Amino acid sequence: MSAVIEVNDLCKSFGGLQVTRSVNLRVEQGERHLLIGPNGAGKTTLFNLIAGDLRPSSGSISLLGKPVTRSSTAMRAQLGLARTFQIVTLFGRDSLLHNVKLALMGKSPMRRRHWGSFERNRALSTRALQVLHSVGLADKAQWPLEQTSYGEKRRLEIAMALAQDPQVLLLDEPLAGLSTEERETITTLLRGIDPSITIIMIEHDMEVALAFADRITLLHYGEVILAGTRQEVVADPRTREIYLGH
Amino acid sequence: MKRALLAAFIVVLLFLPQLTGGVYYTNLASQALIAALFALSLNLLVGYAGLVSLGHAGYLGLAAYSFGWLMTHLGWGHLAAAVAALAVTTVMAGIFGLIALRAAGISFLMITLALGQILWGLAYRWSSVTGGDNGISGLTRPSPFGIDLGNPNNFYYFTLVVFLLVWAAIANWVRSPYGASIRGTKDQPRRMSALGYNVWLIRWTTFIVSGFLGGVAGLMYVYYNQFISPHSLSLANSAEMLLMVIAGGAGTLSGPVVGAALVVLLKNVASAYIDRWIMLLGLVFIFIVMFVPGGIVAGLSRLRRPRLPAGAGPEKTPAESAPAVEKTA
Numbered sequence: 001m002s003a004v005i006e007v008n009d010l011c012k013s014f015g016g017l018q019v020t021r022s023v024n025l026r027v028e029q030g031e032r033h034l035l036i037g038p039n040g041a042g043k044t045t046l047f048n049l050i051a052g053d054l055r056p057s058s059g060s061i062s063l064l065g066k067p068v069t070r071s072s073t074a075m076r077a078q079l080g081l082a083r084t085f086q087i088v089t090l091f092g093r094d095s096l097l098h099n100v101k102l103a104l105m106g107k108s109p110m111r112r113r114h115w116g117s118f119e120r121n122r123a124l125s126t127r128a129l130q131v132l133h134s135v136g137l138a139d140k141a142q143w144p145l146e147q148t149s150y151g152e153k154r155r156l157e158i159a160m161a162l163a164q165d166p167q168v169l170l171l172d173e174p175l176a177g178l179s180t181e182e183r184e185t186i187t188t189l190l191r192g193i194d195p196s197i198t199i200i201m202i203e204h205d206m207e208v209a210l211a212f213a214d215r216i217t218l219l220h221y222g223e224v225i226l227a228g229t230r231q232e233v234v235a236d237p238r239t240r241e242i243y244l245g246h
Numbered sequence: 247m248k249r250a251l252l253a254a255f256i257v258v259l260l261f262l263p264q265l266t267g268g269v270y271y272t273n274l275a276s277q278a279l280i281a282a283l284f285a286l287s288l289n290l291l292v293g294y295a296g297l298v299s300l301g302h303a304g305y306l307g308l309a310a311y312s313f314g315w316l317m318t319h320l321g322w323g324h325l326a327a328a329v330a331a332l333a334v335t336t337v338m339a340g341i342f343g344l345i346a347l348r349a350a351g352i353s354f355l356m357i358t359l360a361l362g363q364i365l366w367g368l369a370y371r372w373s374s375v376t377g378g379d380n381g382i383s384g385l386t387r388p389s390p391f392g393i394d395l396g397n398p399n400n401f402y403y404f405t406l407v408v409f410l411l412v413w414a415a416i417a418n419w420v421r422s423p424y425g426a427s428i429r430g431t432k433d434q435p436r437r438m439s440a441l442g443y444n445v446w447l448i449r450w451t452t453f454i455v456s457g458f459l460g461g462v463a464g465l466m467y468v469y470y471n472q473f474i475s476p477h478s479l480s481l482a483n484s485a486e487m488l489l490m491v492i493a494g495g496a497g498t499l500s501g502p503v504v505g506a507a508l509v510v511l512l513k514n515v516a517s518a519y520i521d522r523w524i525m526l527l528g529l530v531f532i533f534i535v536m537f538v539p540g541g542i543v544a545g546l547s548r549l550r551r552p553r554l555p556a557g558a559g560p561e562k563t564p565a566e567s568a569p570a571v572e573k574t575a
Contacts, residue, residue, distance in 0.1 A: 051440060052439075053436065053439070053440075072439065072444070073436075073439035073440055074439045074442050074443055074444045074445070077439070077440055077441060077442035078442050082440070083440050085436070085437070085440075089434055089436060089437045089440075090434065090437065091430060091433050091434055091437075092433070093433065094433075098426075101426075102426060102427070102430050102438075102441060103441050105423055105426070105427070106438075106441035106442035106443055107441075107442050110423050111423060111424070111427055111442075111443060112423075112424065113422060113423045113424060114419060114422050114423075114424045114425075115418060115422050116422055116423065117421050117422070118421060118422060118423045118425065118426035119421065119426075121423065160441070164441065164442070
């Protein structure tokens with residue numbers, strides 16, 4: 001199988017601070033890949049490099065076999081990359097429906113249309129309602145986002161990423177800050193994702209994350225310490241020492 | 247309700263010369279409409295794209311000086327000079343956008359301020375072209391279809407037509423799918439790129455459209471005054487346009503119009519009674535910023551709709567809020 005994401009010798013420095021050091025990462029199609037490591041290990045930086053929000057200092061990234069090291073975030077999204085953010089990054093003043101419609105429009109030629117109404121676009125609204133329905137938020141479609149709960153916002157983030165019909169999904173701590181009940185909702189949602197979609201996830205909830213992951217990469221101070229199958233990484237003493245330990 | 251207000255507003259505008267019955271007031275209304283054109287064009291950038299610019303008077307100057315120079319130095323006709331002036335302004339907006347959009351936030355503001363000041367400096371110093379401090383005078387108004395715009399009433403209606411056209415165009419644009427993406431880049435630029443939108447291109451397009459419409463307003467300005475001098479490009483003028491937008495309500499369709507009317511009225515009416523009318527203007531702005539930070543229009547609509555008690559949820563129930571969809575998709 002060919003790699004959906006291939007990261008080679010990737011480095012990123014902010015001034016004198018090296019946050020990503022010669023990282024190599026290879027993720028196959030349909031794989032559930034977990035990134036773990038202590039705080040400040042450079043997990044989110046690696047996500048930002050893969051998504052295109054940051055430019056690497058050196059090294060290369062390819063997405064679905066295409067070199068994207070110098071491509072913009074938008075171009076990578078058009079190729080089939082979608083992501084969620086660690087901190088909720090949504091359109092707070094707009095309705096849930098509006099949020100999903102923006103997500104749907106991002107990959108449709110409609111985004112270049114300068115006439116007609118966005119609010120009253122029937123095709124877009126219908127599809128957006130379906131998306132909201134699939135994550136159990138259809139009854140709140142018209143609610144302004146800021147009036148929904150944190151758990152609902154996280155669900156919406158995932159729904160918006162999935163609405164884009166991605167080939168690769170980057171999930172940055174989808175469970176962080178959620179109640180037990182909400183965690184279950186999201187876990188069920190994650191399990192239900194089409195198995196052909198490749199997922200890379202950063203998550204600290206080991207119970208959920210380990211059950212989810214096929215392969216795991218352990219990062220520490222920007223370096224890949226360990227990469228392998230779930231069993232290999234869990235069994236390795238370094239995982240315990242660096243991450244699970246203390 | 248909104249439609250009724252809009253209709254009433256347009257009717258008042260249509261009969262304004264008859265209602266006020268005086269050249270002074272008709273000219274005042276023309277001035278207010280021209281100021282509103284500036285505010286509307288700047289609002290695209292400030293209110294919808296979230297890019298606060300302090301160089302908008304530059305477009306006024308570019309359009310007005312290009313027009314004046316082409317007419318007085320090259321002897322071009324009205325139509326050709328107007329079209330060329332708009333073209334020059336639009337191209338320049340494109341170039342300015344390339345420079346200014348390398349930054350965002352306060353840096354963007356500083357760059358637009360600098361670009362505006364460069365134009366002002368050129369108008370002031372490049373005397374062989376601009377006439378320096380004296381500006382370019384002796385310009386005339388066009389006579390489209392044989393209608394003499396030298397007549398204040400005719401000119402008012404001409405301005406009204408341009409104003410309504412620009413207003414309708416902007417209203418249509420901001421509610422279009424593209425308009426939704428412009429507002430998206432204001433609120434969450436990072437999310438917008440992650441969703442596949444070219445945020446830079448969206449901002450640049452908005453910047454150019456804003457500049458072009460600023461040029462349209464600049465043409466109307468020079469038609470009205472039949473004179474252009476460096477003063478019109480000054481930072482004070484740019485700041486005044488920005489204040490119109492913010493005072494009226496950035497990111498709304500009616501806000502900039504209300505703000506422009508307020509400033510023009512204060513300027514002309516208050517200055518007849520008080521010498522220090524600028525101080526009065528300042529006080530009004532301080533009042534607005536302190537008590538209705540969203541602008542006059544936002545403040546008024548808040549008065550009409552009482553606030554919900556905390557935690558009451560949205561005002562609509564899901565049943566009655568099924569998405570409004572067009573019959574023909």
